[in-house]
Amino acid sequence: MQKCPVEITVELIEGKWKTELLRHLLGGTKRFNELRRLMPEVTQRVMTNQLREMERDGLVERTVYAEIPPKVEYRLTELGRSLEPMLLEMLRWGEAYVRAAEAAGCDRSRNP
Amino acid sequence: MQKCPVEITVELIEGKWKTELLRHLLGGTKRFNELRRLMPEVTQRVMTNQLREMERDGLVERTVYAEIPPKVEYRLTELGRSLEPMLLEMLRWGEAYVRAAEAAGCDRSRNP
């Protein structure tokens, strides 16, 4: 059976930190430690993983400069930038959801 | 720190079978075994879990009829139905992605 494109889309952005990374990268090219400073809660290993997955998926480009000290830049590919309108849709839906869920007293806490 | 609404949106639909369940439920109310027949690869336990999570999140309504044999219906709430336009956006983006990734020879296989 052929996998639904919606599912494919979800898989591309469902890493724990990917949407935040995408948000920062939509603002322009960033160096590795720049991203680390923007997201201090993420460990180095996990951040590398998430970025490499997005690279493999064709959303992110990685440029290594042969310098001492090393310098590595991450930027969105055209495909990555093409996510923006969809992410905005998701943002607006999410905002509406939060309002609706609060109004309905829906408890979204994961620890009952 | 406040969690990004995009991230919230992703969390609501990122279960392995949730988008498929949503697709079926967008077509109308379904009984439990009806869903099972539509998705034979999912085990009972997992299907129950995913449906219950979506119920807790306010996307799905569950109606139990006090009959023998039991009858349980699942249907989308208004909030759940409000996902449709966003899911269509994601569908269209996903389709474009697949075409672009294939054209670029991007290997998305998870087992190198």
Add this chain to the structure above:
DNA sequence: CCGGATCCATTTAGATACTG
């Protein structure tokens, strides 16, 4: 500065059997 190598904790899903 960037990240690889290890080891561990947690979460998620699947297999299988049983029940009101």
Add this chain to the structure above:
DNA sequence: CAGTATCTAAATGGATCCGG
């Protein structure tokens, strides 16, 4: 018919240390 109960497997994320 529509679950629950157990057990196990796999995936994901995190902590920590090491290296060019």
